[in-house]
Amino acid sequence: MQAVMYDHFGDASVLSVREVAVPQAARGQVQVRVRMASLNPVDFKLRSGILRLLGRPKRPAITGKDFAGDITALGAEVQGYRVGQRVFGSVDPLGGQGSCAQFVALATDLIAPAPDALSDEVAASLPVASGTALQSLTDIAGLRHGQSILITGASGAVGASAVQLARSIGARITGVCGTANIDYVRSIGAEHVIDYNTANWQQSDERYDVIFDAAAAASFSAAKPRLTPNGIYINTMPRPALYWAAVVARATSRQRCVPFLLKTDAALLQRLAKLAAERVIVPRIHEIIDFAQVASAQRRMQEGKVHGKVCVRVDV
Numbered sequence: 001m002q003a004v005m006y007d008h009f010g011d012a013s014v015l016s017v018r019e020v021a022v023p024q025a026a027r028g029q030v031q032v033r034v035r036m037a038s039l040n041p042v043d044f045k046l047r048s049g050i051l052r053l054l055g056r057p058k059r060p061a062i063t064g065k066d067f068a069g070d071i072t073a074l075g076a077e078v079q080g081y082r083v084g085q086r087v088f089g090s091v092d093p094l095g096g097q098g099s100c101a102q103f104v105a106l107a108t109d110l111i112a113p114a115p116d117a118l119s120d121e122v123a124a125s126l127p128v129a130s131g132t133a134l135q136s137l138t139d140i141a142g143l144r145h146g147q148s149i150l151i152t153g154a155s156g157a158v159g160a161s162a163v164q165l166a167r168s169i170g171a172r173i174t175g176v177c178g179t180a181n182i183d184y185v186r187s188i189g190a191e192h193v194i195d196y197n198t199a200n201w202q203q204s205d206e207r208y209d210v211i212f213d214a215a216a217a218a219s220f221s222a223a224k225p226r227l228t229p230n231g232i233y234i235n236t237m238p239r240p241a242l243y244w245a246a247v248v249a250r251a252t253s254r255q256r257c258v259p260f261l262l263k264t265d266a267a268l269l270q271r272l273a274k275l276a277a278e279r280v281i282v283p284r285i286h287e288i289i290d291f292a293q294v295a296s297a298q299r300r301m302q303e304g305k306v307h308g309k310v311c312v313r314v315d316v
C-alpha cells in the first residue's frame with residue numbers, strides 16, 4: 001500500500017509517499033481501508049522529534065492519527081463489527097502505524113461506527129481535536145450551564161470544538177483568537193471574543209470558572225488570578241512545570257491545574273459521533289488534500305497558517 005512516511009525525525013522534508021506492506025488485523029483488531037485522514041499538530045510534533053520524551057514512533061513511521069474508512073477484515077475475537085462497515089478512529093502512532101496510509105489495523109477500542117449523517121471528512125476530523133475538547137470540558141472540568149469559560153485557540157480545531165460544546169452546555173463563553181477569526185469564533189457561540197494581537201486576557205479583571213488553554217498560550221501562574229476560587233485551568237501541552245503547578249494548586253487552594261493528555265477510547269468516539277451527527281460539533285474543514293500535499297500542509301500548520309482541519313483524501 002502507499003503511505004506518507006519518514007525514516008528520521010526532522011522538518012516536513014523528511015516525509016515522502018512510499019510503498020509499505022498492508023497491516024493485517026491481529027487478534028482483537030480490525031483492518032480498515034482509509035478513505036480520509038485528518039492532520040493534527042501532534043503529527044508534526046512527533047515527526048519533528050520534540051515529543052521524544054513522551055514516546056518515539058517506531059521508524060520508518062507513517063504520519064497521521066485520525067481517519068475514517070471502512071472495515072476490510074476482522075481479526076480473531078472481534079465482535080460487534082462487520083466487513084464493509086464505516087468506522088472512524090485514531091491509531092496509536094507509537095505502535096508503528098499512521099493514518100496517512102491506504103490501510104490501518106487497530107484495536108476496536110480505538111474505533112467507533114461512523115453514522116451515515118457524517119461525511120468522511122467530518123468523521124476523520126473528530127477524534128483528536130474534538131475528543132480533546134469533549135474530554136476537557138465534560139470529563140475533567142464538568143462544565144455546567146451558566147458557568148463562565150475562557151477558551152484560547154478558539155478558532156483552532158480543538159478550541160472551536162470547545163466553543164461549540166460550551167455553547168450546547170449553556171456556558172458563558174469568551175474566546176481568544178487572532179484578528180482574522182473573530183467573526184468565526186463569535187458565529188460558533190462565543191459571547192465575547194478577545195484578539196490576542198491587541199489585548200491580553202491575563203491582564204483583564206474578569207474571572208472564569210474554567211480556563212481551557214487549548215492554544216497552550218499561558219501558564220497556571222498567569223491564569224490563576226483570572227480563575228474563580230474553585231476554578232480549573234486546563235492546558236493542552238503537558239510539561240514538568242504544569243505538573244508541579246497542579247500539585248501546588250491542590251495543596252494550597254481549591255483551584256485546579258490540569259496538564260491534559262488525551263485518552264481515546266471507543267466510548268469517547270461514540271459520544272463524538274453523536275454530537276457531530278446532532279451538529280453540536282461542526283468541524284471547520286480548511287482543505288482536503290492528497291498524499292503528495294501532506295508535507296506542505298504540515299509545514300503550513302507549523303507556521304500557524306491553517307485555520308481548521310486539513311483532511312487527506314486516500315484513493316485506493
Ligand SMILES: NC(=O)c1ccc[n+]([C@@H]2O[C@H](COP(=O)([O-])OP(=O)(O)OC[C@H]3O[C@@H](n4cnc5c(N)ncnc54)[C@H](OP(=O)(O)O)[C@@H]3O)[C@@H](O)[C@H]2O)c1
Binds near residue numbers: 045179180214308
Ligand atoms: N495534550 C493533548 O492530548 C492534545 C490533544 C490535542 C491537541 N493538543 C494540542 O493543542 C493545541 C491546539 O491544537 P489544534 O489542533 O486546535 O491547533 P490549531 O488548529 O492549529 O489551532 C491553534 C489555535 O491557537 C490560536 N493561537 C495562536 N496563538 C495564540 C495565542 N497567543 N493566544 C490564543 N490563541 C492563540 C490560533 O489562533 P488564530 O489561528 O486565530 O491566530 C489557532 O486558533 C496544539 O498545540 C496541539 O498539539 C494536545
